[in-house]
Amino acid sequence: MSEMVEVKVPNIGDFDEVEIIEVLVSVGDQIAEEDSLITVESDKASMEIPSSHGGTVKDVKVKVGDSIAEGAVVVVIEATAAAADEPVKVAEPEAPATVEKLPGKTAPIAVPKIQAKSSPTANIDRVSFKNAHASPAVRKFARELGVDLSKVGGTGRNARIIKGDVQGFVKQVVSSGASSSGAGLGVEAMPDIDFSKF
DSSP: OEEEEEEEOOOOSSOSOEEEEEEOOOTTOEEOTTOEEEEEEOSSOEEEEEOSSOEEEEEEOOOTTOEEOTTOEEEEEEEEHHHHHOOOOOOOOOOOOOOOOOSSOOOOOOOOOOOOOOOTTTTSOHHHHHHSOBOHHHHHHHHHHTOOGGGSOOOSGGGOBOHHHHHHHHHHHHHTTOOTTTGGGTOOOOOOOOGGGO
């Protein structure tokens, strides 16, 4: 079962109205929650307006050049019942563990040392990542996977990088047998440094 949902402009700050400079979706597009729908521009900045629901775009209510304000309907989407009615799970706090003192000696417990992982995005060129044509949701997804967006080809409108492009790139890297250290992502190996010279 599906439900028709109107996606409206959220709070856009101090602006009464902003002009639409780009419409990023069209009728029939499949979108996920937080995917960008439109790009708006004010006197000071431009920003992308994300979707509050996922589903199929049934109607686009705006066009390039329109001025919109908070609460204006951007698109109508057909949200699936699972996505629209899914209850939000709230983590219940666990009861504190009770500790019983036993008579006698207590042996020290050996705690295994945990190796610190390096950030998966440590070797990504920040400038080219910033200049990639992708929505904020796709950028976040790429950062989580450690993917350099400058190496991913976009298949969306105007060569925009979409989530599927990032997933395809990761599949390609994994299937090519690249090591998990990032060698398959075009990252050069760290040179050995002799610190005794310093």
